[in-house]
Amino acid sequence: MTAPDPTVAELSEGEILSRILGRIGPSGALIGPGDDAAVLSTPDGRVVATVDTLVHGPDFRLAWSGAADLGFKAAAVNLADIAAMGARPTALLVALAMPEDTRLSFVEGFAQGLRAGCAELAPGCAVEGGDLTVSETLTIAVTALGVLDGRAPVLRGGARPGDVVAIAGDAGHAAEGLRILFERFRDATGTPIPVDRDALSERERDAVDAQLRPHPPIGLGPVAAIAGATAMMDVSDGLAMDARRMATASGVSIDLHAGALGPDLDRALTGGEDHALLACFPRADLPAGFRPIGAVRADAGAPLLVDGEPFDRRGGWDPYADWDEQRG
Amino acid sequence: MTAPDPTVAELSEGEILSRILGRIGPSGALIGPGDDAAVLSTPDGRVVATVDTLVHGPDFRLAWSGAADLGFKAAAVNLADIAAMGARPTALLVALAMPEDTRLSFVEGFAQGLRAGCAELAPGCAVEGGDLTVSETLTIAVTALGVLDGRAPVLRGGARPGDVVAIAGDAGHAAEGLRILFERFRDATGTPIPVDRDALSERERDAVDAQLRPHPPIGLGPVAAIAGATAMMDVSDGLAMDARRMATASGVSIDLHAGALGPDLDRALTGGEDHALLACFPRADLPAGFRPIGAVRADAGAPLLVDGEPFDRRGGWDPYADWDEQRG
Numbered sequence: 209m210t211a212p213d214p215t216v217a218e219l220s221e222g223e224i225l226s227r228i229l230g231r232i233g234p235s236g237a238l239i240g241p242g243d244d245a246a247v248l249s250t251p252d253g254r255v256v257a258t259v260d261t262l263v264h265g266p267d268f269r270l271a272w273s274g275a276a277d278l279g280f281k282a283a284a285v286n287l288a289d290i291a292a293m294g295a296r297p298t299a300l301l302v303a304l305a306m307p308e309d310t311r312l313s314f315v316e317g318f319a320q321g322l323r324a325g326c327a328e329l330a331p332g333c334a335v336e337g338g339d340l341t342v343s344e345t346l347t348i349a350v351t352a353l354g355v356l357d358g359r360a361p362v363l364r365g366g367a368r369p370g371d372v373v374a375i376a377g378d379a380g381h382a383a384e385g386l387r388i389l390f391e392r393f394r395d396a397t398g399t400p401i402p403v404d405r406d407a408l409s410e411r412e413r414d415a416v417d418a419q420l421r422p423h424p425p426i427g428l429g430p431v432a433a434i435a436g437a438t439a440m441m442d443v444s445d446g447l448a449m450d451a452r453r454m455a456t457a458s459g460v461s462i463d464l465h466a467g468a469l470g471p472d473l474d475r476a477l478t479g480g481e482d483h484a485l486l487a488c489f490p491r492a493d494l495p496a497g498f499r500p501i502g503a504v505r506a507d508a509g510a511p512l513l514v515d516g517e518p519f520d521r522r523g524g525w526d527p528y529a530d531w532d533e534q535r536g
Numbered sequence: 537m538t539a540p541d542p543t544v545a546e547l548s549e550g551e552i553l554s555r556i557l558g559r560i561g562p563s564g565a566l567i568g569p570g571d572d573a574a575v576l577s578t579p580d581g582r583v584v585a586t587v588d589t590l591v592h593g594p595d596f597r598l599a600w601s602g603a604a605d606l607g608f609k610a611a612a613v614n615l616a617d618i619a620a621m622g623a624r625p626t627a628l629l630v631a632l633a634m635p636e637d638t639r640l641s642f643v644e645g646f647a648q649g650l651r652a653g654c655a656e657l658a659p660g661c662a663v664e665g666g667d668l669t670v671s672e673t674l675t676i677a678v679t680a681l682g683v684l685d686g687r688a689p690v691l692r693g694g695a696r697p698g699d700v701v702a703i704a705g706d707a708g709h710a711a712e713g714l715r716i717l718f719e720r721f722r723d724a725t726g727t728p729i730p731v732d733r734d735a736l737s738e739r740e741r742d743a744v745d746a747q748l749r750p751h752p753p754i755g756l757g758p759v760a761a762i763a764g765a766t767a768m769m770d771v772s773d774g775l776a777m778d779a780r781r782m783a784t785a786s787g788v789s790i791d792l793h794a795g796a797l798g799p800d801l802d803r804a805l806t807g808g809e810d811h812a813l814l815a816c817f818p819r820a821d822l823p824a825g826f827r828p829i830g831a832v833r834a835d836a837g838a839p840l841l842v843d844g845e846p847f848d849r850r851g852g853w854d855p856y857a858d859w860d861e862q863r864g
Contacts, residue, residue: 239621242785243621244620244621244692245618245621245623245682246585246586247585248585250583251581254575254576254578255583256574257573257575257629257679258574258629258665259629259630260667261667263671265671266669266670288572293567293573301587301679303589303677337587338587339587341591341594342594343673344673345671345675347671347673349631349677351585351587351629353583354573361567361575363567
């Protein structure tokens, strides 16, 4: 007899899969989960594909993130990379490596979070395949696939002098949430403790939610493409670092307006993990959801300027440099 | 100044990526590595997609597997899932999570192994995207994508009574290699030690190679599809377990001929990780590379028979049940 909430070590892979498959929602694929591979429709003869990994420790703490939060975030961060190409996400493949003592309820909650992330952020996208294995370190690798509906992909290297630089989504909000978690929800030894949401103001709750359960504007990726975006990328490592990458790829300088970046300029420039869409448009009439934050200039000797001055401080999240041994 | 062989913690993600990108070979994609996502051609409007994970500990030991072996195996096991659909692999996306003290030379060797795996097993397939992150547990999640070139996918549920059951590739060879590694290349405490190839017979070397650097018959997946295979799957968990899955999905019984499975029947039936292709054909004239090993029967009350007798022993690799704490 199995316990009411058995560990994954007490179950076969088939038993765990059957519990997951009931929770990820209907397949939209030609061939969905259950065979050696999924078969997905790509009507215009192209598929967009990306992979990203969340690792227990550097990327999340279980005291702060519930299983459903993790599933939601794992979906969101990968959907954002598809959207940043101007594409519409159609499928996720999820590789979940977990410790033997992981409870079935965790796997079920994680699957529900994946489903909720797809439903809220990218309707029509579903989990169409995956892999379960054991590991001492809980690791979530998600591959997202999408389609371009006949459009050209929007690359990061297409920004042209004179373009308006715009953003959809937050900059610095998720980092503010992480700061709140580190400052307020650790015990005396530094170990993460559960979040007491009642102890947070509404603004603080929003920031913590942006960190634990981000809602990047997935639907605005295709909108930007249709509106003629010349360049676009997902802001995962902080606005400064990612704008610099875009400028370098495009052979231009990006000049951000400090006044457009809110009261905490440093956090807006260096805070990562918001998964906002950074895009350049040739015209000032931006599509709804995007707001102007700067202008593209001919190469001014530095890839990134703020109010005309070179901004070369390191900023944003570098997984190697920012690795923190503290688990939880 | 960085050391001659720095750790990944001493380098930026961009520095590591630049070393990898020089080693994975030319991109065959519309948009290859370097943007938010890759864009791949899918000329017939469908893409085949699968993901599989290798975890340090349960799936490999670093004393036995070199970096290039690991890259090769990570490619091979995922290419096999694409081939098992009757598809031709076109791209890999590789998520590599590694400890901070991992040497750059390891990452470079791993990339070279990925490239060699694609070149030897699936020419035209390349690494088109990926993700690097830190983890206490070295973890490799590979997504493989492929195309069907206008054909229907070959599913595991299509076997029909009267079909010939056939296999391309080995059954039990990789398990024999694992047995040799466990018996001969561990020290007195059970810790894995490097393989001394000179101490092995040619047959033993082949078995160890089948475990560490498998060569599944990727090109025979499309060949089987063209030849009219009614069902096909990748034998990753042992012939008995996977044949049972095929029979159950098809609503039939599969009757294997013991005489066709070599001198060690038990190893052939239960040894996993060979990634052979198990396929059913309506005719006895099999395509080159496949050999007959049995017949499909109407449901005989058990999914798997051997010489007409039900075979219901558990066999093959179950990652949960077979987890072994011993690292190396």
